[in-house]
Amino acid sequence: MEAICAFDRLVPGRGAAALLADGTQIAVFRLPDDSLFALSNRDPFTGAHVMSRGIVGDRGGEPTVASPLLKQVFSLKTGRCLDDEDTALEVFAVEVVDGEVRVGADVRAAVLWPEPPPRRHSRTRE
Amino acid sequence: MSSKRLAVVGDGMVGRRFLEAIVERDPSWEVTVLAEEPRPAYDRVRLSAFFDGVSAEELSLATELPGVDVRLGEAATAIDRAARAVRTERGEYPYDKLVLATGSAAFVPPVEGADLEGVFVYRTIEDLEAIKARAQGRRHGVVVGGGLLGLEAANALRLLGLETQIVEFAPWLMARQLDEAGGGVLRRHIERLGIDVACSTGGTKISAASGRLRMETNVEGLAFDTDLIVFAAGVRPRDQLARECGIDVGERGGVITDTACQTSDPDVYAIGEVAAMEGVCYGLVAPGYTMAEVVADRLAGGEATFPGADLSTKLKLLGVDVAQFGAMDGPLATTYLDPAEGVYAKLILSDDARTLLGGMLVGNAEPYPLLRASVGGPVPAQLADLLSSGEVQAGLPDGAQVCSCNAVTKGDIMGAIHEGCTDVGALKDCTRAGTGCGSCVPMLKQLLAEGGVEVSTSVCEHFTQSRAELFDIVKVTGITTFSELIARYGVGAGCDLCKPAVASILASLGGGHILDGEQAALQDTNDHFLANLQRNGTYSVVPRIPGGEITPEKLIVIGEVARDFGLYTKITGGQRIDMFGARVEDLPKIWRRLVDAGFESGHAYGKALRTVKSCVGTDWCRYGVQDSVKMAIDLELRYRGLRSPHKLKSAVSGCARECAEARSKDFGVIGTENGWNLYVGGNGGFTPRHADLLLADVDAETLVRTIDRFLMFYISTADRLQRTSKWVESLEGGIDYLREVIVDDRLGICDELDALMASHVEHYADEWKGVLDDPEKLQRFVSFVNAPETPDPSIEFETVRGQRFPAGTTERSHTGPVLLGTPERK
Ligand code: SRM
Ligand SMILES: Cc1cc2nc3c(=O)[nH]c(=O)nc-3n(C[C@H](O)[C@H](O)[C@H](O)COP(=O)(O)OP(=O)(O)OC[C@H]3O[C@@H](n4cnc5c(N)ncnc54)[C@H](O)[C@@H]3O)c2cc1C
Ligand code: SF4
Numbered sequence: 001m002e003a004i005c006a007f008d009r010l011v012p013g014r015g016a017a018a019l020l021a022d023g024t025q026i027a028v029f030r031l032p033d034d035s036l037f038a039l040s041n042r043d044p045f046t047g048a049h050v051m052s053r054g055i056v057g058d059r060g061g062e063p064t065v066a067s068p069l070l071k072q073v074f075s076l077k078t079g080r081c082l083d084d085e086d087t088a089l090e091v092f093a094v095e096v097v098d099g100e101v102r103v104g105a106d107v108r109a110a111v112l113w114p115e116p117p118p119r120r121h122s123r124t125r126e
Numbered sequence: 127m128s129s130k131r132l133a134v135v136g137d138g139m140v141g142r143r144f145l146e147a148i149v150e151r152d153p154s155w156e157v158t159v160l161a162e163e164p165r166p167a168y169d170r171v172r173l174s175a176f177f178d179g180v181s182a183e184e185l186s187l188a189t190e191l192p193g194v195d196v197r198l199g200e201a202a203t204a205i206d207r208a209a210r211a212v213r214t215e216r217g218e219y220p221y222d223k224l225v226l227a228t229g230s231a232a233f234v235p236p237v238e239g240a241d242l243e244g245v246f247v248y249r250t251i252e253d254l255e256a257i258k259a260r261a262q263g264r265r266h267g268v269v270v271g272g273g274l275l276g277l278e279a280a281n282a283l284r285l286l287g288l289e290t291q292i293v294e295f296a297p298w299l300m301a302r303q304l305d306e307a308g309g310g311v312l313r314r315h316i317e318r319l320g321i322d323v324a325c326s327t328g329g330t331k332i333s334a335a336s337g338r339l340r341m342e343t344n345v346e347g348l349a350f351d352t353d354l355i356v357f358a359a360g361v362r363p364r365d366q367l368a369r370e371c372g373i374d375v376g377e378r379g380g381v382i383t384d385t386a387c388q389t390s391d392p393d394v395y396a397i398g399e400v401a402a403m404e405g406v407c408y409g410l411v412a413p414g415y416t417m418a419e420v421v422a423d424r425l426a427g428g429e430a431t432f433p434g435a436d437l438s439t440k441l442k443l444l445g446v447d448v449a450q451f452g453a454m455d456g457p458l459a460t461t462y463l464d465p466a467e468g469v470y471a472k473l474i475l476s477d478d479a480r481t482l483l484g485g486m487l488v489g490n491a492e493p494y495p496l497l498r499a500s501v502g503g504p505v506p507a508q509l510a511d512l513l514s515s516g517e518v519q520a521g522l523p524d525g526a527q528v529c530s531c532n533a534v535t536k537g538d539i540m541g542a543i544h545e546g547c548t549d550v551g552a553l554k555d556c557t558r559a560g561t562g563c564g565s566c567v568p569m570l571k572q573l574l575a576e577g578g579v580e581v582s583t584s585v586c587e588h589f590t591q592s593r594a595e596l597f598d599i600v601k602v603t604g605i606t607t608f609s610e611l612i613a614r615y616g617v618g619a620g621c622d623l624c625k626p627a628v629a630s631i632l633a634s635l636g637g638g639h640i641l642d643g644e645q646a647a648l649q650d651t652n653d654h655f656l657a658n659l660q661r662n663g664t665y666s667v668v669p670r671i672p673g674g675e676i677t678p679e680k681l682i683v684i685g686e687v688a689r690d691f692g693l694y695t696k697i698t699g700g701q702r703i704d705m706f707g708a709r710v711e712d713l714p715k716i717w718r719r720l721v722d723a724g725f726e727s728g729h730a731y732g733k734a735l736r737t738v739k740s741c742v743g744t745d746w747c748r749y750g751v752q753d754s755v756k757m758a759i760d761l762e763l764r765y766r767g768l769r770s771p772h773k774l775k776s777a778v779s780g781c782a783r784e785c786a787e788a789r790s791k792d793f794g795v796i797g798t799e800n801g802w803n804l805y806v807g808g809n810g811g812f813t814p815r816h817a818d819l820l821l822a823d824v825d826a827e828t829l830v831r832t833i834d835r836f837l838m839f840y841i842s843t844a845d846r847l848q849r850t851s852k853w854v855e856s857l858e859g860g861i862d863y864l865r866e867v868i869v870d871d872r873l874g875i876c877d878e879l880d881a882l883m884a885s886h887v888e889h890y891a892d893e894w895k896g897v898l899d900d901p902e903k904l905q906r907f908v909s910f911v912n913a914p915e916t917p918d919p920s921i922e923f924e925t926v927r928g929q930r931f932p933a934g935t936t937e938r939s940h941t942g943p944v945l946l947g948t949p950e951r952k
């Protein structure tokens with residue numbers, strides 16, 4: 001596990017990016033209830049490292065983040081893209097030790113889960 | 127009478143429809159069907175699909191018909207009216223009533239050599255099988271006829287891999303459905319498919335030579351050497367049986383019937399293409415189906431009559447949209463031609479321009495279902511709007527025919543929806559709508575939406591309220607945070623739809639800096655970093671340049687900043703300068719220099735006022751009648767920073783020449799001799815719309831007051847991401863109602879609207895300056911929390927035309943040519 005910053009540095013309801021020693025970019029999200037999630041910072045749809053800048057929220061109770069570029073929504077828990085069954089973000093281990101946020105360079109959960117397809121949303125996109 | 131004997135000649139599309147109808151309505155008839163073709167009825171309308179690999183079985187229309195004896199491959203040869211019997215080569219079939227449904231045969235003009243091997247018609251599955259066999263290993267085919275059928279046949283030959291030549295006698299293609307301009311546009315589409323077209327040309331003689339064919343024409347020196355020839359030059363009713371037994375036939379063929387489909391012999395009916403209904407033959411399946419229903423009703427004791435026919439047609443060629451509906455000619459016409467896109471459209475109108483009589487569409491037939499259903503009523507929308515978005519709402523009357531293949535009206539469909547049909551499939555089952563050519567299916571979808579298959583106005587799954595309702599809640603309760611709002615009025619944690627919407631409402635109602643406290647977390651990334659996110663994760667920087675007026679000193683500062691931070695620069699369409707490619711951690715440094723030089727945020731990232739463009743006006747222009755630059759600057763400074771449901775744009779022109787394009791803006795101002803004209807509800811973008819005149823010849827004070835109210839009324843009541851144009855359209859009573867509310871104060875809310883705007887103007891502060899002055903906010907402008915000074919290593923640039931671009935951009939410019947033509951109205 002690698003320490004990245006003080007827990008207080010993270011804004012509730014928002015993400016921040018961290019650069020690990022091996023060059024991996026991780027997006028860490030602190031939710032308003034102080035729970036933490038760490039996923040790959042790379043938006044799989046565009047290749048840009050921007051996931052940490054997305055808006056967090058939930059879909060049907062599942063905590064989510066929306067890509068800031070083309071707005072696809074991902075589960076914070078599993079990394080699965082809820083708008084495209086074939087895409088997912090890598091999920092990393094994250095914990096707080098002595099007020100410091102640490103993330104694991106090991107992928108904790110990855111790629112696709114054989115879950116039932118998410119329910120269909122038809123929404124206007126900007 | 128023990129039983130009633132009914133004989134039917136012909137098991138084609140209409141004959142089969144009749145059989146289904148009679149079995150349903152009056153099963154007491156003992157029915158015998160004499161059918162010349164070796165297989166039961168099939169879908170001739172989709173015949174060409176046979177070449178796409180759709181099998182004869184899949185085209186079949188055969189259904190279980192209890193009590194019906196279908197005698198395949200047994201053609202009727204004569205009718206003995208005295209004995210009331212039909213004869214075939216195998217026997218004699220007595221009847222009480224006889225229905226002729228013999229259809230028509232391809233018309234082959236009297237050309238020498240038309241009976242040679244390799245010459246075909248295009249009517250039956252057997253014809254297509256023969257054409258396919260002949261085409262094997264050969265190269266070239268000629269289709270005689272450039273109408274609906276000829277084009278369909280030509281496309282089929284093309285799909286069989288033949289070089290294809292159309293020979294048409296008329297001066298343009300589809301001359302029966304299109305005018306010359308439409309025919310011309312169609313021709314270019316057909317040629318683009320690789321099909322050659324010769325108009326004003328007719329074959330005169332066909333001869334065979336060494337396994338190939340040669341067709342000479344009426345044009346000096348023009349002859350075609352080819353492998354096969356298909357005649358698709360029209361059809362002739364197969365009225366021979368009737369003619370020979372003395373039943374009346376029309377001058378140009380067809381068995382004459384009255385509106386009950388009865389021939390001159392009261393025991394004999396004629397339906398489908400063989401019938402000359404009151405002297406008119408219809409070469410389409412829909413009128414034939416109606417006739418089938420009429421006769422079935424009559425034989426069941428009813429009184430039905432033929433109500434007239436809709437002759438609308440839509441060509442089914444892949445990739446070429448052509449449609450014609452209603453009248454071909456009329457007192458007034460409006461046309462639209464875009465030669466670059468290959469789109470031509472024409473609407474025929476009554477002399478007061480209030481009633482749609484008919485029209486034609488080439489190149490874009492999307493509005494066809496809506497227009498066809500609107501014939502006889504008001505024109506549903508501007509032609510250009512219809513062509514740019516097929517989804518214009520249909521305010522159709524109940525009686526309008528939505529599916530003309532099956533004569534289903536809007537009323538029928540709405541009825542079915544109320545009885546529980548919730549999707550297109552269910553509507554097809556219940557009403558038959560959409561089961562013919564399928565062109566009405568988009569309309570069915572719209573009607574489902576219109577008919578209570580709920581279109582929700584709720585913002586998202588977390589709030590059942592609309593944006594306007596949330597706005598009222600925030601205003602009335604004084605709630606200032608998202609978490610309180612969702613706890614009291616919503617569910618869950620929010621999402622990327624409701625959070626920015628609420629952030630915008632809080633900002634419109636004067637909630638302080640958009641990055642203060644909890645608000646920061648609600649903002650879309652653009653608002654969060656006060657810059658526009660680009661495809662590679664960098665941002666763009668757009669300082670405000672009010673009215674587009676800028677001093678040389680400020681221009682130099684922009685140039686220096688762009689140079690020092692390696693930014694790509696571009697003059698935008700909004701009369702200002704955009705600098706692209708800024709890294710997150712550079713944004714504060716860039717803005718430090720810009721703010722020091724007197725620049726403010728241009729809000730290019732926000733759903734907020736963007737620009738107020740200007741023309742030079744009285745300052746320099748010899749025509750100017752008002753000071754448009756000063757007015758533009760005043761307006762831009764007044765409304766800068768105003769957050770709204772969607773972005774807001776404006777422009778001011780100094781005279782009616784309109785160089786600032788004010789009428790394409792949310793609010794546009796045009797100088798007049800006596801003051802200013804105010805236009806509202808315009809935009810460019812996806813669905814362009816010109817703004818409508820709200821006030822004329824007013825002084826500056828009235829102008830500004832009215833704009834204040836217009837904007838605040840919009841901000842209070844519009845939906846999320848609804849621009850002013852759609853918002854004005856959505857107001858019941860439209861612009862007149864709007865005028866009553868914000869000019870005449872009909873609702874008594876003008877004081878409040880004025881106060882809201884006064885508060886905005888008073889509390890405006892530059893957002894970027896606010897960030898630079900606040901160390902806590904500045905902290906967020908880093909690429910990485912654990913490495914604040916390290917730029918994102920994944921971002922790479924390349925240099926093109928002397929400037930920096932995201933690496934890989936130049937590849938994308940290979941995606942194909944861009945059409946440069948703009949629609950040109952005639
Ligand atoms: C930079 C500019 C193009 C240029 O190089 O000239 C531009 C660039 C963008 N436009 Fe635009 N638009 C620009 C002028 C326009 C204009 C022309 C005008 O304003 O006179 C139009 C048509 C007029 C109109 O809006 O009615 C225009 C219609 C759009 C639309 C379609 C809006 C619609 O209602 O259909 C979008 C999409 C949206 O806003 O949802 C859009 C969205 C965008 C966005 C913000 C796309 C995005 O979300 O990333 C582009 C990114 C800007 C950036 O800096 O990263 N842009 N855009 C122009 C900036 C003007 C400015 O100074 O602020
Ligand atoms: C390629 C093609 C595409 C078409 N596309 C469209 C379209 O998109 N939209 C549209 O509305 N229409 C279209 N049509 C026209 C449509 O197919 C006809 O209007 C429709 O088939 C007419 O039906 P019918 O029953 O009157 O004639 P038919 O379907 O021709 O049936 C008549 C039947 O009677 C049989 N018959 C004739 N004489 C005798 C006899 N003496 N004894 C026994 N049987 C006999 C014939 O063999 C035939 O099977 C198209 C036609 C073709 C060829
Ligand atoms: S037209 Fe499209 S691509 Fe061009 S700037 Fe506007 S949004 Fe971007």
Ligand code: FES
Pocket residue numbers: 528529530531532559560561562563564565566567
């Ligand atoms: S109009 Fe042809 S199926 Fe409805």
